[in-house]
Amino acid sequence: MSRARNAAELVGPVVLVAVVGLLGTLVTDARALEFIEALVFVSIVVALYVFVGNSGVLSFGQISFFIVGAYAAGELSLPADTKGDVLRNVFPLLRDHTIGSAPSLVVAAAAGGIFALLVGMPLMRLSGLAAGIATFAVLEITHNILRNWEKIGPGPTTLTSVPETTDLWQATVAAIAVVCLAFAYQRSPLGRKLRAAREDPFAAQAAGIDVHRQRLWAFALSGALSGFAGGLWVHFQGTFNTDPYLELTFLTLAMLVVGGVGSLWGAVIGALVVSGLDSFLNDAENGDVGWLHAPDGTRLVVVAAFMAVVLVFLPRGLTGVRELRLPRLRRLRRPRAAAQSR
Amino acid sequence: MNTIQTLIDAMTQGSIYALMAVGIGLVFGVLRLVNFAYGQLVMAGAYTLALTNGWNPALSIVTCFAVVIGLTMTMEVAAFRPLRNASPATMLVATFAISFLLQSIASLKFGILGRTVGTLTGLNRPIGDGRLLVRWVSIVAIVVAVIALAALVLLLNKTSLGLHMRAAAADFRTARLLGVRANLVISFAVLLSGVLAATVAVILTAGTPYVTSDYALRDTILVLVGVVVGGLDRLWSATLGGFAIGFATGALGGFLPSIGDWPFTSGVYLDSAVFGLVILVLLVRPDGLFVPRGRQTVERV
């Protein structure tokens, strides 16, 4: 595989993200918020890709780590004076410490990563539909507990007063960092082993690859990156609650699948295109687009319709990515038919 | 009394979920497609019942069936057929997108506030003198489920069409080369799943008259989980899985608050309990709870 091709796979998405960040500086502050949101989505979707794209295992649970990261970063960086109001019953560890925004992002990543590691140890033995459902169960449990347990969070009330420190610059740099990390991982021996296992787990095991361990690595990394993105998000919005957990899960998964689940490009493009569409329609609803005024609620309809249409007619996603680039293990197109061609 | 009531409620919940599980399992059997948008069929049925509120109840119900069946056949042609060869992830997310789409349309057209359905709320009355809080709708739900499942078993085992459906679900390609009319079998399975969705809509609206755009969404998710936990490959294990999760949710919901002051036993942690169980089951029997151990084929690494 040529160096040039390698480079293109990284440079492409990075340049795209940088361009988006740059464009964000050219618009009004209000509009720039949409750019920031889109860039944070890039981080979330790339984090998702790190696991789902490389392992081929469907996980509905990555938003759990996003949520954990958001709460961790948000709670720890609440100014000491407001903390008492917002978090009344939390554990002393959370109540008595306040840290800055940047360190809180690190904590968020750590929290997401550790949580993913713990959850992944038993779960990474599963594949296919069982894995999907099990990770979905993790999502539900995370949501349920964080929504109700007042010792680690605000409980049913929304977390507020979080310092809003995520600006365009941070969001862009963060997205680029996440993309680079994802690329570094998939090019590393760890990533390669996992991709081999993705194509054919049995052959990979026979070749000495510990599939469970490789999946766990990817899962933990994905969890850390998701947590990190959660920290970015909470410092962007200033508030957080877990209510949209389902919507976020499917939105990010759909962004990945729409873009093309097998590639980094796909993750970035899917996130940007769907976010872009969503923002554009949001503006149209508010009357900010001169030539198009859309009635309230059409935004959701159009975004959903767009996703449905792309997925139905372009099952490989917008980037139409060939599933894998390991030539020796590429699956024949019609394995059964080919086997019968005697 | 409380125990009996809880048990009956659990049976009711289980029965309704069993019906939905059959609807999902039938389509999966012939199309290998997990239809996340199944809940929207129930939603559409509920909306139809709400909108035909003042009508003659029989006519209202018939219209509900017509709308739901029409919608599901449209889904089959517009979405399921093109999705035939996509990966499971794509199929699930695509049907979710469709579900989201239908929800948004309903939200846009009919509003988020929902409408009250009057048609069968009479069934919400308790039986007898009200000491035992069992509503008529519970009994109806259980009876209807039993009848529907019995009818289905008869259809599948005693008729040619049923035989063709079972064959198509087990090995589609071979069925075709024996002359089984593939499209007919698929359409019939889809039609049946629509009929079941409409039935569920009628039963649910008797108990929950408020109709919103995410009607039955929670239930669909739980049924999907139950179907996979039960064993998606065969119809009976999928149905049993749907029943099980409905029963478990109903039972736990009744018993959990009464356990006492243990941490995490407040009723709000019901979901965690149910899903915790789900994870445990999947770790031990990834292919499905009701699939015999010898037949567990899902790869474990």
Place this chain on the structure above:
Amino acid sequence: MTAILELDGLEVRYGAVPAVRKLSFQVGKGEIVGLIGPNGAGKSTTLHAILGLVPAHAGEIRFEGRSIRGRSPEAVVRSGIALVPEGRRIYAHLTVEENLRLGLAGRRSRDLESLERDFEWVYELFPIVQEFARRHAGTLSGGQQQQLAIARALVARPDVLLLDEPSLGLAPQLVDVVFQALAAIRERGVTVLLVEQRAQRTVAFADRTYVLSNGELSTTLGPGDAGDTDRLIAAYFGR
């Protein structure tokens, strides 16, 4: 000889790979025609193309004079062609009787009398199918499953029976059973196109045997050539 089945320049591809190239041959009504060749020669593909399971890239397939190319498998079966697929493809979880009834899906005539007679004939040919009617088909041995597979195809009352390696994996006595049944089937007026690995036996048995190599017709052999080992080998492995 009136040709009941005719292939004319048939080409089948898997992606860019040609599996069958410009294949032309005829099968006469009431004949038993063999199709042999090494692995990968395209024999199964030919049968699948006739049945419409794989699309024909070019060429014609004619049944009773009319083109059936492009028809769906169900339509082809209903026209009067039945396939006994490679590996039997029995429904293990259904009973033997249910498997048999499935074969009725391709049947054209509806009247009960002929149905009874056909079933009687099938039971005569393969008594185990009647004996084990209520057993799950998965509990049958390989040879018994093969008999069931043929019986299943026969209850559709086809005019042409295609068989894909029916003797694969069978013990010699069972192979005899299969070939005897084929003779009886031909006597009934059903035309047979038999794809086989057992070259010698097929050449001796069939009215005419085509040798397929690399997707192309390389030779045609008659029963008289069955003893000529050199000719068989040459035909099988080269041109």
